[in-house]
Amino acid sequence: xxxxxxxxxxxxxxxxxxxxxxxxxxxxxxxxxxxxxxxxxxxxxxxxxxxxxxxxxxxxxxxxxxxxxxxxxxxxxxxxxxxxxxxxxxxxxxxxxxxxxxxxxxxxxxxxxxxxxxxxxxxxxxxxxxxxxxxxxxxxxxxxxxxxxxxxxxxx
Amino acid sequence: xxxxxxxxxxxxxxxxxxxxxxxxxxxxxxxxxxxxxxxxxxxxxxxxxxxxxxxxxxxxxxxxxxxxxxxxxxxxxxxxxxxxxxxxxxxxxxxxxxxxxxxxxxxxxxxxxxxxxxxxxxxxxxxxxxxxxxxxxxxxxxxxxxxxxxxxxxxxxxxxxxxxxxxxxxxxxxxxxxxxxxxxxxxxxxxxxxxxxxxxxxxxxxxxxxxxxxxxxxxxxxxxxxxxxxxxxxxxxxxxxxxxxxxxxxxxxxxxx
Numbered sequence: 327x328x329x330x331x332x333x334x335x336x337x338x339x340x341x342x343x344x345x346x347x348x349x350x351x352x353x354x355x356x357x358x359x360x361x362x363x364x365x366x367x368x369x370x371x372x373x374x375x376x377x378x379x380x381x382x383x384x385x386x387x388x389x390x391x392x393x394x395x396x397x398x399x400x401x402x403x404x405x406x407x408x409x410x411x412x413x414x415x416x417x418x419x420x421x422x423x424x425x426x427x428x429x430x431x432x433x434x435x436x437x438x439x440x441x442x443x444x445x446x447x448x449x450x451x452x453x454x455x456x457x458x459x460x461x462x463x464x465x466x467x468x469x470x471x472x473x474x475x476x477x478x479x480x481x482x
Numbered sequence: 483x484x485x486x487x488x489x490x491x492x493x494x495x496x497x498x499x500x501x502x503x504x505x506x507x508x509x510x511x512x513x514x515x516x517x518x519x520x521x522x523x524x525x526x527x528x529x530x531x532x533x534x535x536x537x538x539x540x541x542x543x544x545x546x547x548x549x550x551x552x553x554x555x556x557x558x559x560x561x562x563x564x565x566x567x568x569x570x571x572x573x574x575x576x577x578x579x580x581x582x583x584x585x586x587x588x589x590x591x592x593x594x595x596x597x598x599x600x601x602x603x604x605x606x607x608x609x610x611x612x613x614x615x616x617x618x619x620x621x622x623x624x625x626x627x628x629x630x631x632x633x634x635x636x637x638x639x640x641x642x643x644x645x646x647x648x649x650x651x652x653x654x655x656x657x658x659x660x661x662x663x664x665x666x667x668x669x670x671x672x673x674x675x676x677x678x679x680x681x682x683x684x685x686x687x688x689x690x691x692x693x694x695x696x697x698x699x700x701x702x703x704x705x706x707x708x709x710x711x712x713x714x715x716x717x718x719x720x721x722x723x724x725x726x727x728x729x730x731x732x733x734x735x736x737x738x739x
């Protein structure tokens with residue numbers, strides 16, 4: 327057969343070899359079907375470790391209690407005992423190194439997340455004492471009158 | 483040896499050998515472990531306990547660097563109000579990032595809806611997050627192998643490999659996937675893989691003051707989540723899609739979509 331018939335075939339073969347070579351160099355060696363098989367587990371295995379190494383920002387209340395026992399006794403007795411420290415005081419991050427001080431959220435918006443009165447039967451919301459934030463001492467901070475570590479209305 | 487004898491003994495040998503070989507089939511330990519691994523993460527939501535404070539949403543966004551004011555979130559809380567006339571009204575303002583503080587229900591284009599307390603038959607909150615399905619539709623449709631399921635059942639996205647085509651966002655029946663406005667790749671709940679793999683609980687679970695959210699190992703019979711899933715009446719979302727979701731709900735209504 328004549329040369330001009332074969333030539334395109336060589337070009338195609340050359341292209342396929344080139345693409346396969348590029349693929350070999352570009353795709354990481356650990357990219358394969360893992361435990362969950364080809365359908366659900368076809369991935370780069372080292373990415374699992376990358377996700378495991380993502381930095382955690384919340385340290386959970388046990389970490390706070392190691393250095394700050396001052397408020398724990400009253401807080402543990404109060405109705406707010408179940409609220410994690412970091413919900414109001416902010417994520418610990420690398421505290422006490424960075425940041426050295428945490429910013430406490432004293433806004434009304436924080437308190438009304440739970441204490442804005444809503445009629446919600448078949449939900450735990452109904453059991454929480456609530457106010458109407460549009461009427462209840464509008465220009466004041468909740469913590470001006472209420473102690474968040476001991477919210478009992480009798481001991482105000 | 484006669485031909486008849488040869489055929490007879492050959493038949494006996496072949497049948498005997500085939501029985502003994504099938505009896506001695508050797509199991510690959512890896513194969514058995516893959517079928518029933520020691521760890522399978524699952525999530526349990528108690529909708530009775532949820533009060534709609536939205537601390538889980540805020541905690542999740544801070545923990546996982548999702549911009550607070552961006553209109554995307556890995557987890558959100560929905561409010562359902564069922565009226566005595568049989569209407570179902572639901573909303574989730576900003577995904578409940580700042581909680582539910584108003585009794586006006588956001589109905590988007592048709593404005594804010596006020597339902598009188600006396601008309602309300604039931605009202606409750608339903609937290610939502612990725613269901614980390616056993617047969618995830620979103621993983622099947624990924625054309626480049628960027629999203630996958632780990633051996634312990636968590637569905638993750640490889641940020642270096644995602645091309646942002648958005649097939650998985652369309653494929654997910656639960657709408658939990660979104661385009662990350664900063665990373666410019668698809669993002670979703672990871673069950674806080676960095677926390678649960680290092681002995682901590684997820685950001686949303688630790689932020690919930692009411693214990694409405696729990697995460698646990700379904701393969702451990704002593705685990706509170708496994709116990710609840712096995713012994714209590716729990717439901718899953720959109721069972722009919724066959725994705726085998728692994729976020730279980732206590733107190734799920736059929737009105738919840």
